[in-house]
Amino acid sequence: MALERFFDEFIANMLIRGSEATSCSVGLDPITGAGGACPCNALNVKRVKVYLLDDLNSPSCLLPLTAGVNVRLDMMAGDNESGTVDTLPASSPSADPPAVPETPEPHGFIPVIQNVISTVKLGCSLDLNLIARNTWNTEYRPKTYMALVMRIRKPRATATIYESGVILCSGAKSPDDSRRAARKFARIVQKLGFPVRFLNFQIHNIVATCPFFPLYLEALHLAYHKHSSYEHELFPALFLKVVSGINATIFAHGKVNLSGAKTVDEVHKALDTIVPILTRFRKK
Structure with a gap:
């Protein structure tokens, strides 16, 4: 009482x-x-x-x-x-989902591709022990990981080769370099006597970065809480769903990582989408 x-x-x-x-x-x-x-x-x-x-x-x-x-x-x-x-x-205007503008305005920000991940099928089974014994710059530890890792310098890339004949290529700085590196890996394996074919080359992910200006991540998360995730106590960046399949990792100091794109055009479209959003939450 x-x-x-x-x-x-x-x-x-x-x-x-x-x-x-x-x-x-x-x-x-x-x-x-x-x-x-x-x-x-x-x-x-x-x-x-x-x-x-x-x-x-x-x-x-x-x-x-x-x-x-x-x-x-x-x-x-x-x-x-x-x-x-x-x-x-x-349904306030700030809560609308990110969308690609019909007529994007020039902003001057240029994305830099950091990694291209692609796969290719060789069309035959491989003997990884034979490849590891007869090639340079390879790592094969079957007790730890059932795949062989091979590296080349020009273009700089890393291949993960599986016994089924699938090659996962990563580390290239452009889609053309990724395709060129995949063909080099296939040629190295072909010289060892395997009936290799270059089949079904696909790019699965393009990772790009772009430096921006300092941002208010808390305000950005409040405005787009349905399309973003921000736990500053666990990770000092905000995750924003830009367009379908493409995500942005945004840091408070202005660095933005874009991942999930499969072409360079998709990277530029994602950048055109995110620039007007970030401009609203720029630190003065």
Whole structure:
């Protein structure tokens, strides 16, 4: 009972007695009732009426509500004017999903491709022990990993070769270099006497980076919380779904990593999509 009286007195002190209130009680002293100017005007938020259950005739207090919150208080049955809380619409422009602009504006940011991952099928089974004994720059530890790792310098790339005849090529800096490296790996294996064919070459992922300006990641996450993930206590970057299949890893200092693209054009489209979004959350 003492706790209930405490909360009743606290709520009563927060309400503005007298004629119907025209200012917000946020910022009032809960003991004396004194306070300064209403912060709602500065925050530009909508105010709503709230009534006490035990004093329906008391004046209303205007409380600020943030955008995107859907709340309904049936405080007074049969009275929609005082019982329903109207808030700002949840579908605000900032919450729209990222989309590729029809006419992208020139921004001057150039992505740098850091890695291209591709695969190719050789069309035959391979003897990895034979390949490891007769080639340079190879690693084969079947007890640790059932694949052979081979490296070349021009173009600089690494191949993971499986016994089934599949080669996974990574480390190239462009799609053309990735295809050229895959053909070199296939040629090295072919010289060892295997009936190699170059079949079904595919690029699965292009990783690119681009330096931007410092950003407010917290505000970006609040605006696009349905399309992003941000846990600064676990990892100091925000993950944003730019377009279908392409994700962006955004750091507070401005570095952005794009992954998931399969062509260079998709990288540029993702960059054109993300630049207008990041510009809104640039640190001054």
